Amino acid sequence: MQSFLDIFDIYLLEAVINGILLGGxxxxxxxxxNLIFGVIDVTWICYAELVMIGMYGMYxxxxxxxxxxxxxxxxxxxxxxxxxxxxxxxxxxxxxxAPPINQLLATGGVLFILQSFATVAFGIDFRNLxxxxxxxxxxxxxxxxxxxxxFGAALLGMIGVYLFLTRxxxxxxxxxxxxxxxxxxxxxxxPKRIYLVTSAIGGGLAGLAACLLVLQYDxxxxxxxxxxxxxxxxxxxxxxxxxxxxxxAAFVFAEIxxxxxxxxxxxxxxxxxxxxxxxxxxxxxxxxLARRS
Amino acid sequence: MxxxxxxWIIALIALVALPFVHRDPYHLHVLVLILIWSFAYTSWSxxxxxxxxxxxxxxxxxxGAYVTALLWNHLGVSPWIGIPLGMATAGxxxxxxxxxxxxxxxxxxxxxxxxxxxSGIVLQVITATRDYTGGSLGYTPQRAPSGKGLFALxxxxxxTWYLIALAVWVLGLVIWRAIDRSMIRHAMxxxxxxxxxxxxxxxxxxxxxxxxxxxxxxxxxxxxxxYCQYQMFISPDTVSGIAVSLQMxxxxxxxxxxxxxxxxxxxxxxxxxxxxxxISFGTKAVGWDNLVYxxxxxxxxxxxxxxxLGSVIDRIKSPRKPSRGHEQQTVPIARR
Numbered sequence: 001m002q003s004f005l006d007i008f009d010i011y012l013l014e015a016v017i018n019g020i021l022l023g024g025x026x027x028x029x030x031x032x033x034n035l036i037f038g039v040i041d042v043t044w045i046c047y048a049e050l051v052m053i054g055m056y057g058m059y060x061x062x063x064x065x066x067x068x069x070x071x072x073x074x075x076x077x078x079x080x081x082x083x084x085x086x087x088x089x090x091x092x093x094x095x096x097x098a099p100p101i102n103q104l105l106a107t108g109g110v111l112f113i114l115q116s117f118a119t120v121a122f123g124i125d126f127r128n129l130x131x132x133x134x135x136x137x138x139x140x141x142x143x144x145x146x147x148x149x150x151f152g153a154a155l156l157g158m159i160g161v162y163l164f165l166t167r168x169x170x171x172x173x174x175x176x177x178x179x180x181x182x183x184x185x186x187x188x189x190x191p192k193r194i195y196l197v198t199s200a201i202g203g204g205l206a207g208l209a210a211c212l213l214v215l216q217y218d219x220x221x222x223x224x225x226x227x228x229x230x231x232x233x234x235x236x237x238x239x240x241x242x243x244x245x246x247x248x249a250a251f252v253f254a255e256i257x258x259x260x261x262x263x264x265x266x267x268x269x270x271x272x273x274x275x276x277x278x279x280x281x282x283x284x285x286x287x288x289l290a291r292r293s
Numbered sequence: 294m295x296x297x298x299x300x301w302i303i304a305l306i307a308l309v310a311l312p313f314v315h316r317d318p319y320h321l322h323v324l325v326l327i328l329i330w331s332f333a334y335t336s337w338s339x340x341x342x343x344x345x346x347x348x349x350x351x352x353x354x355x356x357g358a359y360v361t362a363l364l365w366n367h368l369g370v371s372p373w374i375g376i377p378l379g380m381a382t383a384g385x386x387x388x389x390x391x392x393x394x395x396x397x398x399x400x401x402x403x404x405x406x407x408x409x410x411x412s413g414i415v416l417q418v419i420t421a422t423r424d425y426t427g428g429s430l431g432y433t434p435q436r437a438p439s440g441k442g443l444f445a446l447x448x449x450x451x452x453t454w455y456l457i458a459l460a461v462w463v464l465g466l467v468i469w470r471a472i473d474r475s476m477i478r479h480a481m482x483x484x485x486x487x488x489x490x491x492x493x494x495x496x497x498x499x500x501x502x503x504x505x506x507x508x509x510x511x512x513x514x515x516x517x518x519x520y521c522q523y524q525m526f527i528s529p530d531t532v533s534g535i536a537v538s539l540q541m542x543x544x545x546x547x548x549x550x551x552x553x554x555x556x557x558x559x560x561x562x563x564x565x566x567x568x569x570x571x572i573s574f575g576t577k578a579v580g581w582d583n584l585v586y587x588x589x590x591x592x593x594x595x596x597x598x599x600x601x602l603g604s605v606i607d608r609i610k611s612p613r614k615p616s617r618g619h620e621q622q623t624v625p626i627a628r629r
Contacts, residue, residue: 091595101346105542106591108542110587112590120579268417278410281407
């Protein structure tokens with residue numbers, strides 16, 4: 001019995017730490033989506049599909065054009081940032097005054113477009129980078145370097161965005177427009193430019209997430225569906241547009257998935273997370289950190 | 294008014310007579326699919342037209358299909374009982390999720406994302422209980438022994454299925470019309486304009502929204518069960534999940550959410566497009582149909598948010614538009 005408990009605790013600790021590592025990447029994804037929502041007041045349903053395109057970009061640059069990983073990553077971040085700006089320019093900008101539901105559904109159309117574009121262009125095979133990172137053994141626990149690296153890079157990315165938002169003029173303008181979009185044009189800030197910059201940053205974050213996720217997961221046209229929904233739920237749980245709430249919610253979700261997966265199948269971890277989300281919506285409809293009025 | 298009723302009766306007779314005149318099994322198959330999906334899209338639009346955009350309908354459809362099939366395979370319960378049970382399950386789930394949503398005023402983006410979580414849960418539960426449901430590999434209801442087709446609601450004959458699907462489709466339109474003429478419609482329109490004002494005017498906002506959600510969920514579950522009985526194969530990807538939910542939204546919007554036949558037009562367009570692409574390009578067409586759908590969806594939302602049928606009817610009903618001032622002087626076409 002004693003030995004059983006020992007093993008059990010080790011597994012539990014490993015699951016908890018893996019949950020934290022997963023939470024880092026989820027928090028990065030949620031940050032990009034939250035930024036877009038907070039500033040432009042639009043939900044990009046196709047956000048995970050941008051990540052998917054970025055993962056394909058990594059695959060082609062590394063496997064087909066034989067670029068080293070470190071050279072490919074900035075290119076992919078740039079590519080997805082451009083994609084994000086294009087998405088805003090082509091789809092969101094004409095709909096800025098339309099009801100929010102229409103904007104959301106239009107990006108749903110973009111989701112179809114990106115998914116089927118990947119199916120048509122790349123086929124439905126599962127592909128991976130072929131990079132195998134070693135596993136770190138810590139006592140009796142095992143952690144993959146890919147996860148540690150993702151966690152570190154995700155944290156760095158988030159700190160970078162934080163510094164950008166607080167220390168630069170453009171960042172300050174972005175935060176200001178998120179607070180009051182009517183007044184800022186009067187203060188000499190061009191909202192169109194700010195929206196475009198924000199979309200590019202949101203896309204860039206998706207690109208960074210793509211570079212990290214491609215280390216751990218195979219890429220295929222429907223890979224977005226496996227982490228897209230969870231990203232939206234994290235953002236809503238944290239309160240749409242609330243960066244800190246999204247950050248906390250990402251770790252809560254990651255722990256539920258990781259621990260739920262420890263006791264049963266991984267799917268039940270997801271079921272638990274979804275159910276938790278629905279329950280939380282009723283307890284705190286405006287997000288984890290919101291005070292109930 | 295009488296002329297319109299006559300038109301409907303003639304059209305209905307023509308539709309009923311069709312399979313006895315034109316017996317091509319492939320065409321009938323496509324028609325059955327169009328009718329079943331039209332019914333599903335109509336069910337979505339019944340709440341979608343009032344701004345209650347749900348991405349959870351994939352979940353309701355999956356529940357209808359899987360509950361019916363599981364009861365038949367594991368307990369031998371006839372679909373005649375299984376389908377109402379499946380519908381009831383979907384209805385209960387809809388109420389459990391919708392009541393707190395409406396009670397706490399979860400609307401717009403938040404409502405969309407809560408319902409998205411719902412269809413996510415259904416998809417994951419089906420996948421996780423793979424010992425019973427076959428998981429992502431799909432599930433097939435057992436063939437009934439010959440002579441018990443009616444009991445098992447399994448027919449090899451396409452004509453029978455065509456008539457069943459037609460009846461259900463007509464039922465969907467009848468429900469639409471009944472809602473269109475009832476107080477619920479006025480209440481819901483008021484709510485979709487301004488919830489507080491509607492509540493102040495004496496509309497029980499939560500109750501009205503719940504009613505419309507329940508009707509919509511029950512109908513969607515019925516569509517799922519029928520699809521299962523007709524195709525005799527279901528998988529989480531074809532009847533549940535976010536992709537199916539988005540497909541419903543897409544077809545309904547392309548056809549037009551605000552008119553009764555809009556979702557049907559959407560179903561005709563999407564299914565015919567998919568079949569044409571499949572026949573002319575074969576396996577190379579995989580993905581192309583969704584590419585075209587996605588493009589159409591974006592273009593429609595930007596340029597034609599009322600959908601094809603909605604815009605056409607608008608043109609016929611009121612050719613005068615404020616933007617085209619010179620036409621204001623012309624005599625308007627008589628309204629019906």
